[in-house]
Amino acid sequence: MSKLNTDTNFTDADAFYAALADVHRDRSDAESAAINARLILLLANQVGDQHILEQALAIAGQIHIEE
Amino acid sequence: MASTYTNPEYPYRRSPDQDAAAPVHHPVIIVGGGPAGLAAAMDLALQGIKTVVLDDNNTVSVGSRAICIAKRTLEICDRYGCARPMIDKGVIWKHGRVYFGEEQIYEFDLLPEQHHKIPAFINLQQYYFEEYMVDRCRQMPLIDLRWLHKVTEVTSSADRATIVVETREGPYRLSCDYLLVADGANSPIRESLGLESKGQVFEDRFLIADIVMEADFPAERRFWFDAPFHPDQSTLLHKQADNVWRIDFQLGWDADPDEEKKIENIRPRVEAMLGKERKWELEWASVYTFRCRKMDSFIHQRVVFMGDAAHQVSPFGARGANGALQGVENLCWKLAAILDGRAPPALLATYDTERQHGARENILHSTRATDFMTPKNAATRLFRDTVLDLARDYPFARSLVNSGRLSTPCTYDDTPLNTADQADFDPRMRPGAACQDAPITGAGGQQEWLLQRLGNRFVLLLYGTLPASAGQQLEAALARLKREGNRTDVLWILPQGQQGSKDNEVVDSEGVLAQRYDLRPGSAYLIRPDQHVCARWRTLDADAVVAAAHRALGQDLAEEQAA
Ligand SMILES: Cc1cc2nc3c(=O)[nH]c(=O)nc-3n(C[C@H](O)[C@H](O)[C@H](O)COP(=O)(O)OP(=O)(O)OC[C@H]3O[C@@H](n4cnc5c(N)ncnc54)[C@H](O)[C@@H]3O)c2cc1C
Numbered sequence: 222m223s224k225l226n227t228d229t230n231f232t233d234a235d236a237f238y239a240a241l242a243d244v245h246r247d248r249s250d251a252e253s254a255a256i257n258a259r260l261i262l263l264l265a266n267q268v269g270d271q272h273i274l275e276q277a278l279a280i281a282g283q284i285h286i287e288e
Numbered sequence: 289m290a291s292t293y294t295n296p297e298y299p300y301r302r303s304p305d306q307d308a309a310a311p312v313h314h315p316v317i318i319v320g321g322g323p324a325g326l327a328a329a330m331d332l333a334l335q336g337i338k339t340v341v342l343d344d345n346n347t348v349s350v351g352s353r354a355i356c357i358a359k360r361t362l363e364i365c366d367r368y369g370c371a372r373p374m375i376d377k378g379v380i381w382k383h384g385r386v387y388f389g390e391e392q393i394y395e396f397d398l399l400p401e402q403h404h405k406i407p408a409f410i411n412l413q414q415y416y417f418e419e420y421m422v423d424r425c426r427q428m429p430l431i432d433l434r435w436l437h438k439v440t441e442v443t444s445s446a447d448r449a450t451i452v453v454e455t456r457e458g459p460y461r462l463s464c465d466y467l468l469v470a471d472g473a474n475s476p477i478r479e480s481l482g483l484e485s486k487g488q489v490f491e492d493r494f495l496i497a498d499i500v501m502e503a504d505f506p507a508e509r510r511f512w513f514d515a516p517f518h519p520d521q522s523t524l525l526h527k528q529a530d531n532v533w534r535i536d537f538q539l540g541w542d543a544d545p546d547e548e549k550k551i552e553n554i555r556p557r558v559e560a561m562l563g564k565e566r567k568w569e570l571e572w573a574s575v576y577t578f579r580c581r582k583m584d585s586f587i588h589q590r591v592v593f594m595g596d597a598a599h600q601v602s603p604f605g606a607r608g609a610n611g612a613l614q615g616v617e618n619l620c621w622k623l624a625a626i627l628d629g630r631a632p633p634a635l636l637a638t639y640d641t642e643r644q645h646g647a648r649e650n651i652l653h654s655t656r657a658t659d660f661m662t663p664k665n666a667a668t669r670l671f672r673d674t675v676l677d678l679a680r681d682y683p684f685a686r687s688l689v690n691s692g693r694l695s696t697p698c699t700y701d702d703t704p705l706n707t708a709d710q711a712d713f714d715p716r717m718r719p720g721a722a723c724q725d726a727p728i729t730g731a732g733g734q735q736e737w738l739l740q741r742l743g744n745r746f747v748l749l750l751y752g753t754l755p756a757s758a759g760q761q762l763e764a765a766l767a768r769l770k771r772e773g774n775r776t777d778v779l780w781i782l783p784q785g786q787q788g789s790k791d792n793e794v795v796d797s798e799g800v801l802a803q804r805y806d807l808r809p810g811s812a813y814l815i816r817p818d819q820h821v822c823a824r825w826r827t828l829d830a831d832a833v834v835a836a837a838h839r840a841l842g843q844d845l846a847e848e849q850a851a
Pocket of ligand 1: 320321322323324325342354357438470472476595597603610612
């Protein structure tokens with residue numbers, strides 16, 4: 222069965238991160254949240270494989286925020 | 289303040305130029321005896337060009353500033369003959385730890401590649417770096433180093449620059465064919481000519497403290513995001529020579545620089561970090577706001593800007609002095625060739641194009657590191673903290689953590705001086721790349737390094753043997769280049785197991801050279817005086833070598849201009 226790749230797979234990690242910061246530059250919190258939602262959906266479709274998506278969702282869900 | 293270092297005091301000396309009736313003319317005058325100015329003087333001396341270096345002070349850097357010296361910089365200094373004391377004195381490090389909050393999230397090993405003469409990085413205080421350069425300059429008869437001679441006026445025209453120099457014994461005038469300006473980031477000369485260095489100021493302040501302590505932890509780079517002892521801000525700890533440790537505390541934009549510099553305010557910060565029991569003393573401290581900026585053009589008629597005066601970066605990635613030396617080595621061989629009449633004046637413009645590319649690359653990397661460390665809004669702060677959180681368990685996130693991407697040599701991909709590859713080669717050593725080192729054995733059986741055989745003139749590197757007819761054609765081609773003044777030496781590389789019989793026949797003793805340069809029998813590389821590749825072939829064609837050398841000397845540019 223296919224496995225989520227958590228090793229580095231970026232062609233250019235720094236350029237990606239800079240572009241990510243750019244898309245959020247001068248945006249309100251609500252706009253940023255909407256941008257993130259759109260981005261996740263686009264990338265999820267690119268990944269496609271339900272099994273992999275579920276592994277990513279499982280890791281993403283393990284948050285520990287102190288309120 | 290503790291002091292592990294006493295600044296040398298170089299004496300003021302009166303120059304005969306000060307007694308001349310009319311302003312004395314020199315081919316090249318260099319303003320500024322910092323890393324850029326000193327390097328330029330040594331580089332030009334190695335190409336047979338006399339220089340006058342003017343510095344307004346009588347010593348090297350007061351306080352350290354730069355600490356991280358990259359491999360390429362040391363390779364350049366090795367060509368100048370001053371890398372040995374730097375490496376002997378410097379701290380070699382390759383291990384680093386990254387912390388987020390209370391915890392270490394990961395550690396890394398730079399895992400330096402084997403078979404290089406020079407280590408990947410050393411940490412060495414800037415004052416030592418400069419002192420060893422000054423020592424070397426003083427051994428070079430072509431360098432006239434004048435301390436306490438301050439340049440106060442510059443006038444530039446199409447064919448010369450004239451300057452006024454102020455000394456304790458009064459002012460005097462000089463003129464020159466080229467004025468190389470390396471008077472530092474604030475460059476009063478740049479300003480006086482109405483020129484500007486443009487870019488971005490980062491709205492943040494950093495306390496840089498060098499402390500002396502006997503520590504029981506190793507020479508590692510430790511970087512904290514949001515440390516418990518310094519919440520919400522980053523902290524860096526790094527070892528230098530003489531048990532001096534560099535600490536960088538990010539302070540935020542609202543910090544008061546004058547207050548933060550006071551020992552009574554530094555002490556509690558350091559104690560919070562290292563514990564109250566640890567004994568240490570402050571050696572030097574300063575508060576900085578960093579900026580990334582550069583000039584639109586580094587050349588203004590006969591005035592050429594170098595180092596921080598031309599381009600400035602934030603220190604994350606250690607690209608300031610390291611970038612300065614890459615610029616200097618790019619400039620000096622071109623200037624020497626122009627002054628000797630071996631290359632057209634149009635070649636000089638490629639210092640600007642090639643190093644604008646280098647400066648943009650350095651600014652890009654240090655801006656990205658600064659942006660990662662100081663998120664600009666809630667969204668990027670969330671991404672940064674999420675990256676750090678994931679980095680503990682997932683290697684992919686570590687590639688996104690950015691506390692500075694350390695300086696590596698720039699590849700001049702788009703320069704008009706390159707001859708494009710016609711054959712299939714591994715891209716690593718493509719035209720424009722800085723040559724990588726490799727171990728070799730000389731004809732006498734002695735162990736050597738490839739880079740020691742390159743630089744200061746063109747070198748044609750040949751692998752294997754040539755058929756007799758090709759050998760004759762090559763000889764004729766080299767004789768032609770020599771007649772034109774551009775000495776080009778051949779370095780024969782013999783495969784492992786063979787033995788050279790002449791001085792220019794060396795053996796690829798570990799097989800590393802053939803691998804790094806993707807050599808097959810018959811392969812050839814043409815290498816510029818600054819040790820950058822400009823052309824390569826699978827089969828040697830003597831006419832192509834001449835054409836590539838002419839191209840690298842800017843002759844096509846001159847024709848374009850003339851046309
Ligand atoms: C906190 C900090 C940390 C850093 N860390 C690093 C690092 O780890 N690695 C790295 O590579 N870089 C680092 N840098 C950057 C590095 O210090 C600079 O890039 C480097 O000093 C630039 O050299 P320069 O020769 O261009 O200028 P400078 O070193 O500023 O030298 C300019 C010289 O010109 C002289 N001068 C000025 N005006 C005149 C005049 N009118 N007439 C005659 N002489 C004059 C000055 O006295 C001085 O000697 C750091 C900088 C800072 C502030």
